[in-house]
Amino acid sequence: MNRDAEATRRRLLRAATEEFAAYGIAGARVDRIAAAAQSNKAQIYHYFGSKDGLFDAVFDAMCRETVDAVPIDAADLPEYAGRLFDSYERRPWVQRLATWYRLERAGSGTLIPVLLESNAAKIEAVAAAQRGGLLPTRFSAEELLGLILHLSGFWSANTPEFDARLAGEGAERRRKVVVDAVAALVAG
CATH class of the missing domain: 1.10.357.10 (Tetracycline Repressor, domain 2)
Structure with a gap:
């Protein structure tokens, strides 16, 4: 069960990265993110609290990856x-x-x-x-x-x-x- 939750979270972050890069925070749509991640909007709110929280998670992960790499x-x-x-x-x-x-x-x-x-x-x-x-x-x-x-x-x-x-x-x-x-x- 935990593996599925982590996989869903990773898919949401990947889909959100593409969406936010293309449309920004204001232009991004959680329904497109959920569809691209083969998930649903409720999962976005469950894992990240809000669209802004999802952007923060995407940006934080990107920053950490760059700093480490x-x-x-x-x-x-x-x-x-x-x-x-x-x-x-x-x-x-x-x-x-x-x-x-x-x-x-x-x-x-x-x-x-x-x-x-x-x-x-x-x-x-x-x-x-x-x-x-x-x-x-x-x-x-x-x-x-x-x-x-x-x-x-x-x-x-x-x-x-x-x-x-x-x-x-x-x-x-x-x-x-x-x-x-x-x-x-x-x-x-």
């Missing part, structure tokens, strides 16, 4: 940015979910613990590398990390009109641009 290496921030880029290429819904989160949750006062903890650890790793002379100090650790995070997601944040100008750029070249940009940023 792409640990920071303050001694090699260009390659860290490249690995983040790789992660976004493999999981394009990550940047879409993050965009919906920023659009629909900004100013809500709700902060996600896994992101707070992860950001604090990354900032401390960068700060320690700066104190050790491995990284330049022209930017604070917070600023440097923010720039690196944004550079790693650069390609997924462009408008279609800008992307059209770069139509011939393959994933290998896009990754190289990210890595080279971060290398230039952290060059002493």
Whole structure:
């Protein structure tokens, strides 16, 4: 019985990930999520309490997966940015979910613990590398990390009109641009 409940919960999270990535929180429909998960709306409310609770569970799981899969290496921030880029290429819904989160949750006062903890650890790793002379100090650790995070997601944040100008750029070249940009940023 417990295995079936866990399987249902996983199916709901998978279906909700696709739905929220496509439509955001406001546009997502629990009936479509339930149908895609071969479940029912009552199960969504049972496991997650509400559509917002389901989004929070999806976003939390996505954040944890990214943090676990792409640990920071303050001694090699260009390659860290490249690995983040790789992660976004493999999981394009990550940047879409993050965009919906920023659009629909900004100013809500709700902060996600896994992101707070992860950001604090990354900032401390960068700060320690700066104190050790491995990284330049022209930017604070917070600023440097923010720039690196944004550079790693650069390609997924462009408008279609800008992307059209770069139509011939393959994933290998896009990754190289990210890595080279971060290398230039952290060059002493």
